[in-house]
Amino acid sequence: MPDDSPSAADGGRPLRVAVVGAGPAGIYTAEALTRRAPVPVTVDLLDRLPTPFGLVRHGIAPDHLKMRAIRETLHRALDDPGVRFVGNVEVGTDITLDDLRAHVDAVVYTYGAALDRPLSIDGEDLPGSLAATDLVAWYCGHPDADRARVEDALAGVRRAVVVGVGNVALDVARVLARTPEELEHTDMPQHVLDALAAKRVEEVTVLGRRGPAQASFTTKELDELAELAGATVLVDPADLPGEDEPRPADRLVARNVDVLRGFAAHTAEPGHPRVRLRFYRRPVRLLGDERVTGLEVERTTVDADGRAAGTGEYEVLPTDLVVRSVGYRGQGLPGLPVDQRSGTVPNEDGRVLREGAPSTGEYVAGWIKRGPTGVVGTNKHDARETVAALLADAEAGVIVPHGDRDDLVRTLRARGAEPVLLDDWRAIDAAEVALGATRGRARTTMHERESLLAAVRAAAGR
Structure with a gap:
């Protein structure tokens, strides 16, 4: 990336910013910085x-084909000559935070919230108990997914129970209930498709501790x-408001209740x-000795402020799998503070x-700034707020x-790291498209880090 363009600030080089994530x-932050900055x-x-x-x-x-297509829009920001993608680099391992800050004038942290929130109940560590983050990483082909455990x-x-009533919980339930034919066209890794085709799920229960009005799914x-x-x-x-009750004032809740009423008219086939749902x-607790065999639950009521309270009525849901989907943190x-309660970096308007x-010179955007809220597009406004502060x-x-400062990529390579740049990513992209073509699909995700890097080396003749 050239360093010799003029800067309105000092007549020298441009302002250098590292975006971590x-x-x-991160991409919306990079886009706002290169397209909206007066310098x-x-x-x-x-x-x-x-x-x-x-x-x-x-x-x-992966069965959300239209939503996943947003990466084509995101890719356009990577093509900007002022943006350099530098993948396969872990801050804290390949380069310290202090060293990174020495190479740039400002850093924006946008690396998200990858950890799940536990239920903190007995039996949660039994085999057959998973975090949604584990299952999602597996079926999306994340290199760090624990394939054997999942x-x-x-x-x-x-039988499976998904605890939580957000969009991720519905994603998990939907994937578990899909037929093999419904998933065959997706870009899931082949081992994922094979495992899901072999399943014999008869029932998936999505469990919410409060009512439809408090659910966060769309x-x-x-x-x-x-x-x-x-x-x-x-x-x-x-579980639904009575027909004689006033229609919910919140339009999203009202639409959700309408859909749920339609489901309530269904009968099991x-x-x-x-x-x-x-x-x-x-x-209350997961049951089982060597693995999950059931989930004990307590009936709740919700007060006027939306808080749930137990009623003392208990039942056991027989299940072989419990997936918790109650939030991210x-x-x-290393070297960056995080509030352990909120799971966010303390900040003020992104600073x-x-x-x-x-x-x-330190800023934050995205989930690590505000917590795991909103949809993909929410990050655009959030990034612009942070960029405005910067x-x-x-x-x-x-x-x-x-x-003048040393070039970051040269420094990383000198330290033995193997940074993946935009052309390298294009080689990975082409390899995934070619792999998908062997099965009649648009793409198949390569899930192993070494396979991804092998595609880069092969394209470079290494």
Whole structure:
């Protein structure tokens, strides 16, 4: 990436910014920096994986073809000459945070919130108990997915319970209830398709501790359940507002209730898998000796403030698999503070706070800034807010280009790292398309890091 373009700040080189995390938040941040800044800015967009797009690649369910197509839009930002994708680089391992900051004038952390939130109940560590993050990473082909653990948990599963009523919970339920034919056209790795084709799931229960009004899934996600080819979606009418009750004032809630009422009119069909949406139940403990055999739940009520309280009524749901999907939380990089309660980096308008004061040249955007809320597009506004703070600091002289600095990629290579640049990613992309063509698909995700890097080396003749 050239360093010789003029800078309005000092007549020398552009302002250099490193963005840590090449998911939507990072890409939107890079786009805002290069397209909206009144002074020249160049961006190194770092990611610990050899591939860009973050949760668009490794979080959105592969049967969401239209939603996953957003990466084509994100790719256009990577083509900007002021942006350099630098994948396969882990901050804290390949380069320290202090060393990174010495190479650039500012750093924006956008690496998301990858850890799951536990239920913190007895039996949660039994085989057959998974975090949604584990299952999603596996079926999306994440290089760090624990394939053996997930496939062991899925083996022989006939009944599953997904705890949580967000979009990820519905994604998990939908994937588990899909027929092999419905998944065959996706870009899932072949071993994932094989394992899902071998499953014999008869029932998937999606469990919410509060009511439909407090659920966080979207109407679009609910509607997609109705499109399942081989499964019937069921809701207990007793869990829904009565027909004589006022229509919910919140339009999203009202639309959701309308869809749920449609499901409540369904009846189970013999021989067809069932997806049950159950509300006002909270998990108490997982049952089983060597692996999960059931989930004990308590009936709840919800007060006027939306808080759930137990009623003392218990029941046991027989199940072979429990998947918790009750939220994500962020973790810190070595040398970067994170609030353990919120799982976010302390910040003010995107400026990182250290000991309560803004840290010069450090910013944050995306989930690690605000928590795991919103949809993919929410990150665009969020990134622009952070970039506005960074550019205001540049205009005020708080951050300025400080002379010539060593090129980051040269430094990484000198230390033995193997950074993956944009042309290298294109080689991976082409290899996945070619692999998919062997099975009549548009693409098949390569899930092993070494396979991804092998595609890079092969394209480079190494």
